[in-house]
Amino acid sequence: MIASDNAPADVVYPKGMKFAILMISLYISMFLVALDKLIISTAIPAITNDFHAASDLGWYGTAYLLTNCAFLLVFGKLYTILDIKTTFMTAMVLFEIGSAICGAAPNSIAFIIGRAVAGLGGAGTQSGILVIIVYAVPLEKRPQYQGLFGAVFGIASAIGPVIGGVFTTHVTWRWCFYINLPLGAVVLTFVFLFLQVPRQSTEKTGLMYKLQQLNLLGLVALIPGVVCLCLALQWGGFEYSWNNGRIIALLVVAFTLLIAFVLVQIWKPEQATVPPHIFAKRSIFGGFWVSFCIGAHQTLLIYFLPVWFQVINGDSAMDSGIHLLAMVLALVVGSIISGVLTSRIGYYMPFLIAGICISSIGAGLFTILGTSASEGQWIGYQIVYGFGLGACSQAPNMAAQTVLPRNQVSIGASLVIFAQTLSGAIFVSVGTNVLDGELAKRLSAFSSVTPKQIESAGLTGLLKTIPEKFHKETLTAYNDSLHVCFRVALIMACLAILGALAMEWASVKKEVVETTKESDNEAGEKSVA
Structure with missing residues (x-):
């Protein structure tokens, strides 16, 4: 390099x-x-x-x-x-x-x-x-x-x-x-x-050369593989139960095709959609994992905090969105401050590690939100989480731009976005299934409401199906069930540190020179070795 x-x-x-x-x-x-x-x-x-x-x-x-x-x-x-x-x-x-x-x-x-x-x-x-x-x-x-x-x-x-x-x-x-x-x-x-x-x-090369470089065999495995996985995640636990034959078939086909895609990348590295020598770089696979974890906990909190506001606080859908502004403003401040300071000192890693730690603390604070939490509490918790998220969320993209030559940045950047998008799809499904399961278990202690009834009532319409004398217990059950979702977010926020520790402390004040295919392959062999 x-x-x-x-x-x-x-x-x-x-x-x-x-x-x-x-x-x-x-x-x-x-x-x-x-x-x-x-x-x-x-x-x-x-x-x-x-x-x-x-x-x-x-x-x-x-x-x-x-x-x-x-x-x-x-x-x-x-x-x-x-x-x-x-x-x-x-x-x-x-x-x-x-x-x-x-x-x-x-x-x-x-x-x-x-x-x-x-x-x-x-x-x-x-x-x-x-x-x-x-x-x-x-x-x-x-x-x-x-x-x-x-x-x-x-x-x-x-x-x-x-x-x-x-x-x-x-x-x-x-x-x-x-x-x-x-x-x-x-x-x-x-x-x-x-x-x-x-x-x-x-x-200036011909069409056939470009088609070869596009790695059509890999795309035949990648595109339907991702489609099958996303369909399984969108339908599982909603349209069909997880043990339904359709969901099982989709998951089996998805993992088979995605494994085939990985094998094709290894078999033909010179034409790979994701060349192995790029993914083998510490900052790329580490950044991929960080982005996956960020996508997971960010999705869980942005998706389920409005549910907390609507069910526990009694907010309207519009108000629950407005009440997320504290997190957003903190995220904006964290993003800008970390960006400016990274340009000043030349390193993004301090802000990545600090951001992961702060966002983990923020995610942990949501697990202690009570049914009578004050406005100051949920605003303060959002500020801590949002600032940490803003401080660390752009570092994986900067890592791809720093350790890769310009002609390979698009591959590294796409990997980062792909990780965050895919994890978002996965953890919306995970969170919803966790919430439904935990809620059904807690409600069964004082109510005969079934998981089917919970699903048909909707997350915010459940109170209408339960006698008024049990509303307080229902809110407590809901709050405790949401805490489990927030704990999943906390776990993913903490796990992001593993990816950060794998990444290089590369300086943005040194730009990698564009390389030829031959030197790329040599670099790949050294990286893998």
């Missing part, structure tokens, strides 16, 4: 107004992708009413997740063999097309197709943002701008349900998707005008 204190000679970083406009475009695109994941949550009841298709409700989120998760690693590879600007703009156009289809959908099927197309475009947009910043900002200055991406993502995630509720109530749910069109058009225009990246070494 060759390092240099200076930026590569073929990179001319934008300056002044050109730089500002390009960065604003990237922040807008990150905002739109993050917003699209959660803005639908408060609009779903109105959508199902309009389409008279309550049975399709689960597909509205699943369709986006399937294509988004399945194609993240594919786009990571595409950015190494195709023109970066064209690939990003194509992904953004797909995201826009998907949004337009959703907004204009005449029926549920068309809406689901639109969500799938938007998920595909979102996958390419997410990974593309992290590739473009490599060509927009020198490495030593990148952490402070990278920190703002974390802040933008946090803000969009928090206000998404609120914006969705406002559109649905005062205009129409279709504007949850139409909002992407004018903002996306602005991004496409500015990227087209102001983004300049060096030509890829593979751009």
